[in-house]
Amino acid sequence: MDGMSEALEPDRDAVERFRTVMLPHLDAAYGFARWLTRDPVQAQDVAQEAMLRALRYFHAFRGGEARPWLLRIVRNTWHDARLRRGADQPLEAADEKAADGPDPEQSAMAGDRRRHLAAVLAALPAESREILVLREVEDLTYKEIAAVLDLPIGTVMSRLARARERLACDLKRRLGRRDHGLRDL
Structure with missing residues (x-):
């Protein structure tokens, strides 16, 4: 060799x-x-x-x-x-696991909220989706996200804030409610 x-x-x-x-x-x-x-x-x-x-x-x-x-x-x-x-491919199907719980109605509602959230998250532009996933799904710190994305921490913070705003706006639009917050998910 x-x-x-x-x-x-x-x-x-x-x-x-x-x-x-x-x-x-x-x-x-x-x-x-x-x-x-x-x-x-x-x-x-x-x-x-x-x-x-x-x-x-x-x-x-x-x-x-x-x-x-x-x-x-x-x-x-x-x-x-x-x-x-080339460009992004469409999402085949979001994970559709229902929440485990004693109340079937609550479980179904939680599963429905997760499906809506997954669909809205999947529809975001790649830059917004990746920063949200790194913070909210992978639970990385801002410093770790900055290392992954090769960005300054301030840029991570501002992009994350914009991505959260867009996610909340798109989710409200999808659910047809003005008062629906992410904390309910």
């Missing part, structure tokens, strides 16, 4: 460390890819490719928070795939 190939192939210790550090975040990688791609099959492809890239370049990981590092790779992989394919 040439020197470049050898440098990119991890040794056994690196693979074991990768398993310990990165594999716990595989679900987060797939979940983020699912929201970005809006397609479960493409999300699997993006998450798989991102994990391969993460393994290949694990030597560049300098410790710290593994999840934001991996989610940045997911985002970059998705951007690369978008450039190859």
Whole structure:
């Protein structure tokens, strides 16, 4: 093998460390890819490719928070795939799990609210969707989001505020209510 190939192939210790550090975040990688791609099959492809890239370049990981590092790779992989394919693909179907609970009516209403929220979130522009998913679904801090998106924290805060406003406005419009707030979801 040439020197470049050898440098990119991890040794056994690196693979074991990768398993310990990165594999716990595989679900987060797939979940983020699912929201970005809006397609479960493409999300699997993006998450798989991102994990391969993460393994290949694990030597560049300098410790710290593994999840934001991996989610940045997911985002970059998705951007690369978008450039190859073109624009976003429509969402096939939002997850339609009903909430678990003793009251079937409340469970159905909660499931309905989640479906509306998922549909509105999926319809947002990619920039708004990704920042909302990173904060509200993946529960990353502003600092971690800034690292994933390669933005200053102030920009993260302003984009997040605008994305939340747009989500609330679109959700109100979809539900046909003026007084409906996100906290009810």
